[in-house]
Amino acid sequence: MTSKQRAARQGNATIFDVAEQAGVSIKTVSRVVNNEPNVRESTRDKVLEAVERLRYLPNVAARSLSGRRSRVLGLVYGSPDEFSYMKDVLDGALSACEERDYSLLLRPLTLPNAELVEQVERFITQARVEGVVLPAPMGDLPDLQRLLRRLETPFAAITPKVATAGQVTILCEEQAASCSLTEFLIERGHRAIGFIKGDPDHGATAKRFAGYRQALAKHGIRYRGRLVRQGYFNFDSGKAAAAELLNLPQMPTAIVASNDDMAAGTLLAARQRGLAIPEDLSVAGFDDAPLASRLWPPLTTVRQPIREMAKTAAGLLMDRLNGNATEPPVVPFACEIVVRESTT
Amino acid sequence: MTSKQRAARQGNATIFDVAEQAGVSIKTVSRVVNNEPNVRESTRDKVLEAVERLRYLPNVAARSLSGRRSRVLGLVYGSPDEFSYMKDVLDGALSACEERDYSLLLRPLTLPNAELVEQVERFITQARVEGVVLPAPMGDLPDLQRLLRRLETPFAAITPKVATAGQVTILCEEQAASCSLTEFLIERGHRAIGFIKGDPDHGATAKRFAGYRQALAKHGIRYRGRLVRQGYFNFDSGKAAAAELLNLPQMPTAIVASNDDMAAGTLLAARQRGLAIPEDLSVAGFDDAPLASRLWPPLTTVRQPIREMAKTAAGLLMDRLNGNATEPPVVPFACEIVVRESTT
DNA sequence: CAATCAAATGACAACGTTGTCAAGCCGGGG
DNA sequence: CCCCGGCTTGACAACGTTGTCATTTGATTG
Numbered sequence: 001m002t003s004k005q006r007a008a009r010q011g012n013a014t015i016f017d018v019a020e021q022a023g024v025s026i027k028t029v030s031r032v033v034n035n036e037p038n039v040r041e042s043t044r045d046k047v048l049e050a051v052e053r054l055r056y057l058p059n060v061a062a063r064s065l066s067g068r069r070s071r072v073l074g075l076v077y078g079s080p081d082e083f084s085y086m087k088d089v090l091d092g093a094l095s096a097c098e099e100r101d102y103s104l105l106l107r108p109l110t111l112p113n114a115e116l117v118e119q120v121e122r123f124i125t126q127a128r129v130e131g132v133v134l135p136a137p138m139g140d141l142p143d144l145q146r147l148l149r150r151l152e153t154p155f156a157a158i159t160p161k162v163a164t165a166g167q168v169t170i171l172c173e174e175q176a177a178s179c180s181l182t183e184f185l186i187e188r189g190h191r192a193i194g195f196i197k198g199d200p201d202h203g204a205t206a207k208r209f210a211g212y213r214q215a216l217a218k219h220g221i222r223y224r225g226r227l228v229r230q231g232y233f234n235f236d237s238g239k240a241a242a243a244e245l246l247n248l249p250q251m252p253t254a255i256v257a258s259n260d261d262m263a264a265g266t267l268l269a270a271r272q273r274g275l276a277i278p279e280d281l282s283v284a285g286f287d288d289a290p291l292a293s294r295l296w297p298p299l300t301t302v303r304q305p306i307r308e309m310a311k312t313a314a315g316l317l318m319d320r321l322n323g324n325a326t327e328p329p330v331v332p333f334a335c336e337i338v339v340r341e342s343t344t
Numbered sequence: 345m346t347s348k349q350r351a352a353r354q355g356n357a358t359i360f361d362v363a364e365q366a367g368v369s370i371k372t373v374s375r376v377v378n379n380e381p382n383v384r385e386s387t388r389d390k391v392l393e394a395v396e397r398l399r400y401l402p403n404v405a406a407r408s409l410s411g412r413r414s415r416v417l418g419l420v421y422g423s424p425d426e427f428s429y430m431k432d433v434l435d436g437a438l439s440a441c442e443e444r445d446y447s448l449l450l451r452p453l454t455l456p457n458a459e460l461v462e463q464v465e466r467f468i469t470q471a472r473v474e475g476v477v478l479p480a481p482m483g484d485l486p487d488l489q490r491l492l493r494r495l496e497t498p499f500a501a502i503t504p505k506v507a508t509a510g511q512v513t514i515l516c517e518e519q520a521a522s523c524s525l526t527e528f529l530i531e532r533g534h535r536a537i538g539f540i541k542g543d544p545d546h547g548a549t550a551k552r553f554a555g556y557r558q559a560l561a562k563h564g565i566r567y568r569g570r571l572v573r574q575g576y577f578n579f580d581s582g583k584a585a586a587a588e589l590l591n592l593p594q595m596p597t598a599i600v601a602s603n604d605d606m607a608a609g610t611l612l613a614a615r616q617r618g619l620a621i622p623e624d625l626s627v628a629g630f631d632d633a634p635l636a637s638r639l640w641p642p643l644t645t646v647r648q649p650i651r652e653m654a655k656t657a658a659g660l661l662m663d664r665l666n667g668n669a670t671e672p673p674v675v676p677f678a679c680e681i682v683v684r685e686s687t688t
Numbered sequence: 689c690a691a692t693c694a695a696a697t698g699a700c701a702a703c704g705t706t707g708t709c710a711a712g713c714c715g716g717g718g
Numbered sequence: 719c720c721c722c723g724g725c726t727t728g729a730c731a732a733c734g735t736t737g738t739c740a741t742t743t744g745a746t747t748g
Contacts, residue, residue, distance in 0.1 A: 012469050025698045057470040062734035064405035065703045087427040125356050126401040264638040271640055291635055294608040296615055369728045406704030409733045
């Protein structure tokens with residue numbers, strides 16, 4: 001059986017088949033396929049033609065085994081995380097990987113998790129993951145960062161914090177956005193503005209809260225702790241927190257929830273008290289999840305270009321892995337306020 | 345440098361290190377690690393101890409290259425698909441893969457797509473994907489099925505159709521569920537029941553519609569085509585279709601939408617006409633997306649155990665790949681009606 | 689025209705595992 | 719006591735690619 005027949009039968013030609021077809025050595029084929037320099041133009045053409053004809057695709061396992069490079073990126077995320085967020089992260093990361101011919105391996109994690117370090121270490125060493133993308137709030141876990149540094153595995157964190165020295169950091173200006181959102185309400189006459197915080201373990205929580213306080217301070221409005229409640233980025237906690245705020249002797253005229261799911265909970269709590277939105281209460285969220293535009297009334301919220309952020313994160317990470325280190329690796333992204341009908 | 349030192353430095357021991365440590369050959373280590381028979385108990389213990397001590401993890405690339413097996417499963421999905429659905433599919437498939445030490449590679453596809461076959465072929469051959477999981481509606485694409493058969497790549501389809509002879513088929517009894525849902529409304533006195541169909545390219549669309557008609561027939565209610573509108577499984581199409589139904593001279597007293605997103609659109613259309621839900625109009629959806637419980641009023645809908653279905657799909661697929669073919673590979677799953685407040 | 693040097697190409701080992709096949713070991717039957 | 723056969727074990731090739739280094743080629747220079 002000739003190699004050509006073998007290729008046809010198995011549906012995948014090897015580098016030997018291409019070399020034979022093009023009348024060169026396998027090493028030259030390798031050079032052409034990997035865009036290495038020092039190949040004569042005519043030779044390159046011959047090889048590319050053979051590649052084309054045989055529909056040759058390099059075997060990733062052999063590549064990974066031979067070279068140092070596995071061409072695999074890892075994506076570590078919290079499995080119960082809001083999924084519209086993860087969808088965008090996934091889309092962005094995958095599209096970056098596709099451009100550079102990388103694979104993306106997923107590692108969902110349930111938090112909190114005592115075995116986190118062990119699980120991720122296993123994930124990285126076994127699959128020879130070259131680099132890891134950490135969408136928020138994964139970049140905020142000190143244990144994880146320490147592990148990645150120990151394994152000398154570069155990573156790209158999407159996070160509102162800037163603590164990841166030396167690593168790719170995709171920064172969303174959440175504090176500024178939260179401040180703008182709060183100001184938007186202040187400018188429309190609101191003075192008693194409630195705020196529902198997110199999960200304390202997420203870096204975004206502090207930033208969004210800081211933006212709220214910053215806006216109050218800027219406009220000389222006294223901060224009142226009783227207008228602030230703790231939530232956990234989910235519907236039920238938002239509903240409960242909102243119910244408390246609406247029970248206050250002096251009910252706020254507006255509530256900012258730290259994400260859309262909690263804003264949806266706020267809407268429900270308001271409805272249960274017979275309040276009209278936005279006439280009796282303005283409500284704003286964060287994230288511009290698909291949910292936001294499906295609710296009634298549609299939510300005023302803050303949109304982050306998550307997909308682009310994730311694509312940039314993965315892209316810069318791969319650039320670094322390949323030595324094209326474009327400094328500085330800290331890239332800020334701006335958020336945008338989306339005004340809908342839940343606010344007056 | 346001894347192999348032990350090398351292992352310590354690089355963070356990953358090889359099979360040689362383990363063999364040396366345990367005083368056996370690499371082949372014996374391989375046998376132990378892969379749970380192959382015919383290894384003396386005492387030998388097995390020695391090896392396992394060495395594995396433990398060196399924190400040995402087999403190199404997936406070498407495994408893939410050497411054996412026929414890549415231990416990689418592919419998940420082909422439509423990238424704009426409803427993502428709560430994909431989240432469950434992903435969760436389920438990943439958890440099955442984790443149990444069996446497989447990796448899962450994702451291949452999102454935008455449909456319709458002329459290059460579909462080429463893209464998937466590349467995906468499968470390059471990464472040496474052993475088998476493919478096809479969540480609905482991917483299992484309904486004839487081109488894709490033909491390709492997979494040509495590549496001799498087994499697959500597991502999650503679909504309401506039963507057309508995938510010889511392959512793992514995870515069946516959701518959507519017609520029965522749709523029938524029950526419609527009957528639920530009929531039993532509560534509704535006679536003029538509108539129906540919003542889904543995307544014609546999805547297998548689920550026909551099944552859900554058939555269930556609706558079945559229920560009408562069963563209760564002697566005449567089918568009226570004007571009460572049925574075409575939608576495309578998204579919010580806007582649902583809203584438009586509902587608006588048409590609500591404009592009818594004889595407005596339906598209930599509307600069944602083929603998924604929750606279209607039901608959300610229906611809610612909005614009803615609100616814009618000043619209708620009270622469920623007093624003036626009952627609305628029901630399909631899928632029990634997170635959205636369903638966040639809307640007002642919360643949606644009556646149909647829940648499918650998607651996560652379990654995907655886990656079973658991936659699990660059975662891997663069992664087949666490993667020769668543990670437990671026939672028959674057609675597994676039906678029942679749906680469940682979730683009654684909430686959008687129906688009277 | 690020979691010497692020199694850079695560019696182009698190739699031979700071969702290495703990557704870490706599994707598959708194949710042969711060999712060693714051990715107990716039981718003739 | 720020897721032989722047989724099954725359980726254990728090991729030696730070695732193979733998987734398909736890249737890295738290293740040597741060799742060939744071709745042009746340039748003295």
